[in-house]
Amino acid sequence: MRFNRPMYSTIIRWSIALLALFLFSTSTFPDKAHADAPVISGSPSTGYVNTTYLYTFSVTCGGSCTSVTWTMSGLPPGLSYSQGNISGTPTTAGTYSVHVKVTATEGTSESDYSITITNPPITFSTTSVPSAKVGTAYSANVVATGGTGSSVTYAMTSGTLPSGLVFSGGIISGTPARGTAGNYSFTVTATSGTTTGSQTFSIYVDKGTxxxxxxxxxxxxxxxxxxxxxxxxxxxxxxxxxxxxxxxxxxxxxxxxxxxxxxxxxxxxxxxxxxxxxxxxxxxxxxxxxNYFPEYDIQLKSDPSGITSLSGSGWYRSGMPLAVTAPDSIAQDNNSQYRFAYWVSPTGDKIRSQTLNIGISAAGTYVATYEMYYKLDIVTKYGSVKGAGWQKSGSVVQWSVDPTEVAMPGIMGFFGGKNKAVITSGTETIEGPKTLTIQWEGEYTTPAITIPLALIVIAGIVYGIYLLAKRERKPQPVPYPSAYQPMAPMPPQPPPLSPYQTYPVPPPYQQLPPAAPPPQTTVVMIGDGLKKSSGSTRDQLMEKFGELLQKYEDEISQGKELPSPPSEMTEITPPSDKKSLPAPDIFTTAETVIEKPAPAEECGFTTKKLLRTVVTQWKNTSIKPITVTPGDKKSAALAGGRTVTWTRESYNEWELHVCKLPLGHKGTHKGSTEIVYSVLDAISEERNYGPKQPLKAPSPHYTDGMPEIDIAASQIIQADQLPS
Known part of the structure; x- marks a missing residue:
């Protein structure tokens, strides 16, 4: 492997520089070289969905940290952080792992934490309820929060409430009933979403007052x-x-x-x-x-005092009706009496109705006022009298007799005899009981003329009939039955000696053969009757004439003297012997029986005549206090006043004429006349009067022009009792 020398040398140089710098810093700032790294502290609390959440972490660096920067991740939804603070409202339940990192000048620190978010529990903010009282309205609220729902519902799941109280929607309300005093225990369960919670409460009910x-x-x-x-x-x-x-x-x-x-x-x-x-x-x-109501003392008295006892005095409730009737009359003796005139009210008003019927509105005394009446008797043998009867003391009474003359009874009346009243009318001032007697005197002028004329006429008629009978045939003897024996002939009888008495002349009796036929009957009618007899026509006429004269004598015997006939009247003499019929040879004397006629029944024919329409005086039959209607100005103006009911009656005035002549008489009806009244209408008017306004009868009124009179009860007759 080949190394790049220039690069290698550069690295060497920077390494030496850094080492020198380190050595320099440790020798110059020995404290900084020994400071602690940041330390995070905290234990996040449990949160609730939809419930505000807040939590704060803390950090130390063996002391204060400088230039601190927070970083968090994995927070529950709805939460956020700011520096070391976590806040917000969780929306989802669950357990969340949160990574927290702190960077400071002193160093960096990281830690993981767990945050749990759950549904919120039910929490009762009301832990007790107040006491209640019997008969007093009661209300108390039970409040709970939490749960997963948006609202909370309540139910009483155990226990009882006192009668009168109910639980609804978290509220206890009502009024404890009588007899429910004591302690009561009950449990309320609150529900929100899927979360529930319960709380037990106790309530005391006081019986109270x-x-x-x-x-x-x-x-x-x-x-x-x-x-x-x-x-x-x-x-x-x-x-x-x-x-x-x-x-x-x-x-x-x-x-x-x-x-x-x-x-x-x-x-x-x-x-x-x-x-x-x-x-x-x-x-x-x-x-x-x-409630209280006023009562008034009402006294009932009479004037004059003590003449009668009136019932009804006492206490009366305001508005209560007072109904009492005063006696119409109070007898003192057979010829004097007190009669009701009017009531006098406590305010001085006169109430003319005999029956007092008013509403009580004040205390006071009601006086029944009476007036003295005396009896005026008018005695008369004939006719009828107006003005007799009970009359007011001090009044002036006009009386009269009707008719003023009447026909005499019997034969004298037939011939025009009359009885006339000596005094036909007059006036009397009533100061006490009084009796008047009407004197009647006979009027014989007409009978004095007619009776002699009638006798002359009758005598002429009889004589004429006699002449006709004599001219026509000789009277035949009347056969007698075989059982009778003929009588010895009698001497001739003289004619009547006076025109006032006659003697019937019997027919002659002769011996008849046994087989003779029965006697024939001759009928003669004089006046309006039939007379049957077995005698001749002349005998029947003479007998009838004798009866007529006998009635005339009866009138004289009763004390009714006849006036002397006029001097120029021709004297009636019996027929001479030459013109008289021969007297029978034989006659028998028969006893004459005169029967007095029974009293004649009156005719009684009645006629009526409407004279006029009249009215009685106004009478106030009822007084009541005026009822004021709230808000009615018209009735308010009459407050304290009275409502008076006025009444009066209208009558038809009739003149009745009753015939007093014998039943079956001929000619014009004559008799008595009287005035009677029949009810036509009952008139009623209601008027209002102010508190100080005097009570005056209704005026103007459509009855003002009618005659106003006082009518006695004896003068009133029912309409159906009037003659047709």
Whole structure:
């Protein structure tokens, strides 16, 4: 082998130079020649996926190292280094070998390390929960972190919670129920991804106390009430005030009470009553309210005082209806009585309705006012009287008799005799009971003329019939049955001595053969009746004329004197003997029986005539306080006022004429006339009045132009009772 001399010599030279330099440095800087090489220290901790990681290595060179440079390789994904620091967020679990190299002035050092990255564990940041109280709302959170998932879910996997509490989403909430006081243990398991963790908790439930809010409403407008729990007074409350009762034992119930009645401090006729004055407090009752309402003392009296006793006085709740009816009349004796006029309210208003029906809004006295009435009797034998009956004391009554003249009964009335009232009308001032008697006197002028004329006419008729009968045929004897024997002939009888009495002349009796036919009957009609007799026509006429004269005598015998006939009247004389019929040879005397007629039944024919339509006075039948509607300006303007219901009735006024003549009479109906009323309509109006506005009847009104009268109950008749 051949060596290149120049190169070899060069190498030799550089080697000698380096050796000289080394020797120089060791002799000049002895400490540097003896410094330690870098030493790396560290033990990387375990990291967790998705969890921030930080670790720092250290290096020494027997002291401080200078000009240190770090180099690392093999770090887990997500981690990086800077000098000796490893930081970042690991993304992948595993064990990683990391090579670490340090270069310093003192030298170089290299080492290998292991870093483990695992999935993070579940860690509970909540280690305990607070205590709970019976009846009090409760809420507590259980918080855990870690795991491989993006979120953590919670579940109670063992143990129990007190009744009233629930566990959901890591939150314990609810209100412990009554009777759940005590300790409870339960376990919560948290899950995140594939990682789970559990923690056991304990909760204590205290039975605690409860409180109740007591309120007295503003209905207690004045005064105050005591508040008691059990039998212990806890304080006083005014209307609108409230107080809390605290520290009440949940295992027992408390009885809370207030005064049932609270008197007004300044008045004796106003008080306040609780709708209910006791209540039971418990955990289930958070508030108790006591309502009060005012009561007013209402007195019912009569004027004049003491004439009657009115029921209904006492205490009335505000707004409660007062309904009471005063007696219509109060008898003092048979001829005097008090009659209801109107009620007087505490404000002085007059209520004319007999029935008081109002809503109570204030205390006071209601007075039923009565007026004295006396009986006015008007006695009359004929006709009817207007104006009689019960009349108000001090009033002036106009009375009248209708009709003022009536036909006399019997034959005198037939001939135009009349009874006339001496006084037909008048006025009476009622100051006490009074009886009036209407005097009647007979009017005989017409009978004095007609009766003699009738007698003359009848006598002429009888005489004419007699002449005709005599001219036509001679009267035939009437055969008698064989059982009768003929009587001896009687001497002729004289004619009647006066026109007031006649004697019937029997037919002559003759001997008849046994086989004679039965007697024939002749019928003669005078007036409106039939008369049957076995005598001749003349005998029947004479007998009828005798009956007529007998009735006339009966009228005279009853005390009704006839006026003397006029002087120029021709005297009626019986027929002369030459013109009279021959007297029978034989006659029998028969007893004349006069039957008094039964009292004549009245005709009763009734007619009606509509006179006019009338109305009664306005009556306020109801007074109620006006109800104010919140926000309604119109009703607010009438606050404290009254709503009054006014009523009145309209009637048809009828004139009824009732015939008093005997049933079956002829000619015009005559009798009595009376005024009656039938109900036409009931009118009702409701008006509002302010607090100080006087109560006046509705006006204007469509009934204002109608006559206004007072109608007695005896004058009212149903429409279906009027004659058709």
């Amino acid at each position: 409860y409180e109740v809010l007591i309120t007295v409403t503003s209905g207690l407008a004045e005064g105050q009430t005591k508040l008691s729990v059990g039998n212990v007074v806890k304080g006083t409350l005014r209307g609108g005030e409230s107080v809390k009762l605290t520290g009440l034992d949940p295992d027992s119930m408390a009885t809370v009470s207030v005064d049932s009645i609270v008197a007004s401090p300044g008045r004796t006729d106003v008080r306040y009553r609780a709708e209910t004055n006791t209540a039971t407090a418990s955990q289930d009752v958070g508030q108790i309210t006591f």
